[in-house]
Amino acid sequence: MTWKARCTLTLILGIVLAVPLWRAFLGLVEPGAMATVQDAVERADVAGLLANSVFLALFTAVIALLLGLPLALLLGLGNWRGRRFLAWLCVLPLLIPPHIHTIAWTRVVGDQGWFSNWYAEVFGTALKLRASLGDAGTDAFLGRIYPGPTWIMACSYFPLVTLSVLAGLRSLDAGAVEAGRLFGGRRGALRSVILPLIAPRVLTGAALVFILALSTYPVVSLLDTPTLIQRVFFTLSQAYGNQAAAAVLGLPLVIVAGIVIIGLARIEAKVTPGGTQGSVRLTAEKGGGWMSLAAVVVLLALTLGIPLGSLVAEAGPLDLTGEHVDNYQSVFQRVDRAFVGSFVMTFAGVLALLLASWPMGRALARRGGTAVESVGLGSLALPPELIGVCTLLLWSQAAGGEVTLLFLVVTAALLALPALFRRPRGLGLATWGALAGALVALGLWLHASDTTRTIQSTGITMVVLVYLARFLPVTARMMRNGFQAMDPAEVDAARMVGHGGLSRSFHIELPRMTGAVGASALMAYVLCFTELPATLLTIRPGWQSVQLRIFNMVHYQSIGEVAALCILVVLVAAVPLIIVMVLAPRRWNIL
């Protein structure tokens, strides 16, 4: 990796993620902090809670794989009408936040759910959504497996596997697949060519599900599942108010996630698709795909239809005559501003994520960066509340003039870090010092001009910074995949004939990256739109978000109104997707 690329990576990740987290660990040097951390660790059954978290994440990933992989293969390899529409439909579960999935499933298989009642009548025994498979006290294996939260999280996140596999299918070598089909038929091509070649993408999706399941708080909170993330949240919010203790308790989750990412990177390094990209279809003629269609519909009905159906049933009928105010009308009148707020924050987040992921993805694609990527993606396992608090704390203190200089020194050190590992070619010590000095000077100017105060108290910058800290590793990874699939000779040729960096980006790289940019934007959209905990901590006074409104309404409003709002959120959030689906040319290959 070039020194410039390395600097880009460390600077972006440093400002949005490393520096805020460093601020959390700085809490360790405060008086009495070490004793607090020690107490927090001793009181928590870290081993047991970590085991529960790992089991939960592992089985969630496995179930998501079992749901998402067949779906992607049916959609990506079939040649029947409606598959493009159904591929877009697969994104919908991601637009329903995990806490809504939980509420919806509770109405089905909870204590008084319709399926639970039927099950109790038929089998004479009650379904226990919250309980473990075995005796949680004595059975060290089955007692640590919680099928309820596992299934709900798998239903929430399986589209990540589907989307990742669909991206893999698009980048397949059409020649190799055709050869495989000639020698081994459809099944042979699938078994010996397609599956091995898309394996890294399958694993990427599963790994992402694994990491998100490690850190998803609302599901385990609502179902009372004892996991490490629940303990981290408790430590952060209620017990000590000490983010250093929470950060220390959250470290095992980051380490587990990091190990998974490193393993994934090694596998990816072994299997890299190459050759000619093209449209790969295993069904020769159009039509005749009704069995595939039926299978996709059944899968979607199971994972999306049941929770949405239970919400629709709770919300009651839509009154089209206008004689009565139904739940939908009653709710929408109260939350229209929240929709505006959500969309503004989401689109700002998407834009910022795309702009930051572009140079980062390119830098990662040039060579390696496994360590940076592992730390980045591993940070997804941290509770969003912790990242929110750290970001808020850092910028508030910077605005208060407390840590500006320290902050700048650490940022400069981060910038210099790459030079410690590999001396940048053509960059002397004096130049490096001048660069670091210029950065400090820039920071002092920012401080003197009151910019940090502006960033802290106005606009939606804090929310955008938190979105960057949380989701940049995901979108950067998708961009990296796009850059890797590009022929570097084309970019080199453009450079040789005199195209500058910006020109190369616009005229050479962007036209070849439409699929990756579109997929990154899509992912950024669903992640930002459904984000709740960190937004709560950083949202500007006076602004609203629909996710916040849903949570508030859960307390006092009737379940019918809450369900109506959930349905509205899914429908409204799907509008931009529908627009992109209709307007985006097929050659962009977003899905």
Place this chain on the structure above:
Amino acid sequence: MQGRFTQLLPLFLVLGLSVGAQDRRVVAYVSHDEEHSREILELFEKETGIKAALTFDTEDTKTVGLTKRLISEASRPVCDVFWNNEAGQTERLRERGLLEPYVSPNAAGIPAAFKDPAGHWTGFGARARVLVWNREQILEDELPKTMEDLAAPRFKDKLLIAKPLTGTTLTHVAALYSVWGEERTNAWLDRLMANGVSWEMGNGPVAQKVADGVRPMGLTDTDDVNVRLLDGHPVGTAYLDQGEGGLGTFVIPNTVMIMKGAPNPAEARLLVDFLLSPRVEGLLAKGRAAQMPLHPDVAAPEHVLPVSRLKTMDVDFGAVGAAIEKRALDLNDRFARIQGGELVDGDKGSMALLWAVVALVLAGLFVYLALRPGREGAARS
């Protein structure tokens, strides 16, 4: 050069997004239910012409989100007024020196038990900890009369209570510790556990499950009961410890306070005066949350009992707030035994972690075997 420009674009975006307008305004953080508090704050805007910029908490974070935010912003406060829906977290803020004393003229009629002696915070519109019961499953005469009764054998497997780890349930149990002492409260909790109490994740679920008939009664807040009453469920409210020499019902007021270093102090005082007025207490009483007025002469609906007509538990909120972090930790240790809604005995944490590591290794091994170089070579050839 152009490449560097591209890389600096995110910075420009960050600076560009930081645009805001200045006018006469007050910033309020509100942990009371948004559906009802928004109407009241809009009324304030209409009457004073002062723009109220609002940030709300969620039920899930139980006021902790905003408290955490206020502590994080202490170096450079953004918030002027904090309207908290309880008093425990308020005391945490007072202890940290984050509150500006202000005695509102409208606080005069509020009982001394519900305000800070130094004026750091003032209570208004309260909730009470009550027993919710299902009229179709238990008779009124059979209901427990005191908190101690809840642990009686005749109520085995009949009661629901939220885990006392957050929100008003935590504050309630912390208050019991301050009144009953360590030994008696611990013994009471042990008897509750042995009595088959179902420990829920919040007061809302407790009231809902009683309304649905999962169990005949539960300990919850008045607002949660009122919502189910308005939705037509067959539930009733019982105030515990009202007899002669009884402990009294635990009442949790909303609290309002001005933050130290508030950017708009004059507007903040106006908002506090407005919120503490008897008229606002009347509006809160009429809402779905049915907040109980602390001012003695507020006209409230029939189903809302004014605090003046209730025997209340004598609690030093300062002491409760000071001890609440320790209580939360101790209670978490105790309630870690409740897993997935069931009481669990025994600890197999280390063994379970070993199983988890084995499962991860097996998963990795499976992936390696599936993608071992031989297969990859076959695929490439």
